[in-house]
Amino acid sequence: MPVNIIIFEDNSNLRESLVNLLALTGDYNVVASFPDCTTVIQQVKEWKPEVILMDIDMPGINGIEAVKKIRTIDPAVQIIMLTVFDDNTHVFEAMYAGANGYLLKKYVSDKLIHSIREVLDGGAPMSPSIARMVISNMQKGIPIADNDYQLTNREKEILQLLSKGNSFKMIAADLCISLDTVRTHIKRIYDKLHVRSQIEAVSKAISEKLV
Amino acid sequence: MPVNIIIFEDNSNLRESLVNLLALTGDYNVVASFPDCTTVIQQVKEWKPEVILMDIDMPGINGIEAVKKIRTIDPAVQIIMLTVFDDNTHVFEAMYAGANGYLLKKYVSDKLIHSIREVLDGGAPMSPSIARMVISNMQKGIPIADNDYQLTNREKEILQLLSKGNSFKMIAADLCISLDTVRTHIKRIYDKLHVRSQIEAVSKAISEKLV
DNA sequence: GCTGGTATCACATCATTGCGGTATTGTGCA
C-alpha cells in the first residue's frame, strides 16, 4: 500500500519533477500538489496524507506559517521542508513550527526518497549542515564550563521544587520533612550559589540549567 | 594525507573491529586507542587527532565526562559518540557536553565511515531516532502557542526586574515609584499570569521566555 | 463628557522568608 503524499511548492518545474521522481518509485503516491498554501488546512483535511513536502518560500502564506496551521489540526503527519535556505532563522523557525525534517533543495534528487523513508521510520532527516546548526544551537544553551556549585542531591531536589514555584511549606510537605529543614537546606543553597533570595536562586537555577 | 583518529572504547573486541574497519579504508589513520579515559587530556594533547570516537559507557570516567574535559582544551576536534543507548538523557548530555555526532553501535558497521566523513564536512551525524529526539526536544523548548498574557509594558518591565532578583524595594528605587505602586503592579501581574507568588511568577517568566 | 485602561499612592494585617544560632543522626573515608 503506497504512502500518500501531498506537495506544496510554487515553482511548477520543481513541483513536476518531484511528482515524477516519486512516481518512479511506486512506493509513493502523490495524491495532490499545490503552488501555494492558501487553503492548506482544507487540503490536508481532504487528502489526509502521511507525508507533506513543503516549500518554505512561497507567495502568500509561507511554508513555516503553513506548518503551524497544519499542526493545529494534525500533530502526526510527517512534514519535510524543502528549501534553498540554510540559514539559522529559517531552520529553527521551521523546527519550532513542527516540521519533522529539513532538506536543502540541492540534495533533493539524491536524498528525497531516503528522507521520506526516514521520517516514516520516526527519524528526522536533515542536511548535514542543518544538523550541525541544530546541535550547536543546543550547545549554546548551556555553557561548556560546568557550573558546579557542589550542590548535594537533596539540595538540587529542593532547588528544583523551589524553581517550580513551591513555597517552603509546600516543599516540606512534598518531601515529608519539617519546614525548618527546608530552611536549612535553602540557606546552604544560597551560600553555595552566592545569592541571597529565592528569586535570585531560581533565576540562576533556570538560566544556568541547574534544574 | 589521512585523517588522524583516536578511539576510546572499553570493549576490546569492538575496539579492534573499529581499528580494522578504519584501516581498510586507507583514508583514516587510527593513531591510538584506549580502553578508558583516565588520561584523556594527555592523550588528546599528545596525538592531536582530527576525530575522536568515544564510547559512552566506560569504567572510570565515562564518555560524557571525557567530552567535557576534551572541550576545555580543544573546541575544534570532531567527536563522535558511539553507544548502545538511545535514551534522551545520554543523547542530550553528550550533545551539551560538546559532541559533534552520535552513532548507535548497531549502525556502526554501516555508517561509521560515512559519519566520519560527515563530521569532517561540518555535519552532525546522528541515527534517525536520535535526530528525531533532538528535534522534538527543540520543539518542546518553545511552545508553539504564543503565550500572551496581555502584560502592559510597565508590568513587563517590573516582571523583568523581579526576575533578575530585585526586591520590591529595589524595583521601586530603580523605577522611582513608591513601594506600594510596585505592589499594585505585581498583584496585576500575578492575576494575569495566574500565579500567587514571586517564585511562580519568575519561574513562569523565565521558562516561558517572557523576559 | 464619560468610560475603560493604565499608573500612581496609601494603610493594614497576616504569612513567608532570610539569617543568626545550635544539635542529633547516619554514612563514608582516612
Add this chain to the structure above:
DNA sequence: TGCACAATACCGCAATGATGTGATACCAGC
C-alpha cells in the same frame, strides 16, 4: 576510631511579601 559532611530538626527576630480595600490622575476612544 575519629573526622567531615549530609540531612535532619528547632528557636527567634527582623525584613519582606501577599492580600484587601480605597483613592487619584492621565489619556484615548466613543
